[in-house]
Amino acid sequence: MPLPTPAPPAYSPEDCAICFESLHVAPRDEEGSSYMIDDVELYCNNGRPNNHHFHWSCITDYVKSGGDRAKCPLCRGHALDARGRMIVGVTNEGGVQGGVDLGDIIDEEIFEESQPESWRLEQAFLGLMAQCDYAEAEELLRDRGVDVNCTYPTGGQTALHMAAMNDDVEGVELLLRYGADKAQLDEAGWDALRAAREVAAKEVPRLLA
Numbered sequence: 001m002p003l004p005t006p007a008p009p010a011y012s013p014e015d016c017a018i019c020f021e022s023l024h025v026a027p028r029d030e031e032g033s034s035y036m037i038d039d040v041e042l043y044c045n046n047g048r049p050n051n052h053h054f055h056w057s058c059i060t061d062y063v064k065s066g067g068d069r070a071k072c073p074l075c076r077g078h079a080l081d082a083r084g085r086m087i088v089g090v091t092n093e094g095g096v097q098g099g100v101d102l103g104d105i106i107d108e109e110i111f112e113e114s115q116p117e118s119w120r121l122e123q124a125f126l127g128l129m130a131q132c133d134y135a136e137a138e139e140l141l142r143d144r145g146v147d148v149n150c151t152y153p154t155g156g157q158t159a160l161h162m163a164a165m166n167d168d169v170e171g172v173e174l175l176l177r178y179g180a181d182k183a184q185l186d187e188a189g190w191d192a193l194r195a196a197r198e199v200a201a202k203e204v205p206r207l208l209a
């Protein structure tokens with residue numbers, strides 16, 4: 001006599017509906033001693049309190065690896081809103097947030113992951129410059145060969161445009177040291193000097209003239 005198929009583990013709304021482990025996850029570092037919540041609530045047509053919940057990485061990996069985002073992985077309930085968007089509620093260390101367009105975030109991540117390594121390094125460099133983290137930004141220029149004239153994803157601005165608009169002398173000097181092109185134009189047709197003047201920057205125009 002064949003053995004009965006084992007019943008799937010019982011789902012509790014405290015658990016992830018993919019890996020069936022607790023949504024309360026251990027803190028990443030030693031400092032925060034209490035457990036954190038990592039919860040994505042999918043509005044899978046069950047209505048509260050019966051919606052299914054997931055770890056952020058479980059549900060995003062599921063969709064990225066080809067899972068049908070229109071359906072809940074557990075109950076197969078319809079998971080998109082009237083406009084076809086995958087809207088979820090998120091609770092994690094950043095707080096509680098409703099109405100998060102997870103499909104949009106996943107699409108952006110898929111795009112980023114499909115880009116070459118050089119593109120990712122450029123975006124990291126631009127992010128560091130925006131945060132005035134010069135030591136790390138310089139490391140990428142010096143050791144990783146990042147193009148100092150690379151541009152942000154929209155608007156065509158370089159790190160030099162950004163530093164110019166922040167009237168950031170240290171940033172501008174660093175970029176010029178690495179050969180930033182003062183004449184490079186953004187999509188509005190502005191060079192860094194024009195961008196600096198537009199925001200009435202006081203210090204950097206002398207470096208850019």
Ligand SMILES: [Zn+2]
Pocket residue numbers: 016017018019020021054055058
């Ligand atoms: Zn999980």
Ligand SMILES: [Zn+2]
Pocket residue numbers: 044046051052072073074075076077
């Ligand atoms: Zn469900």
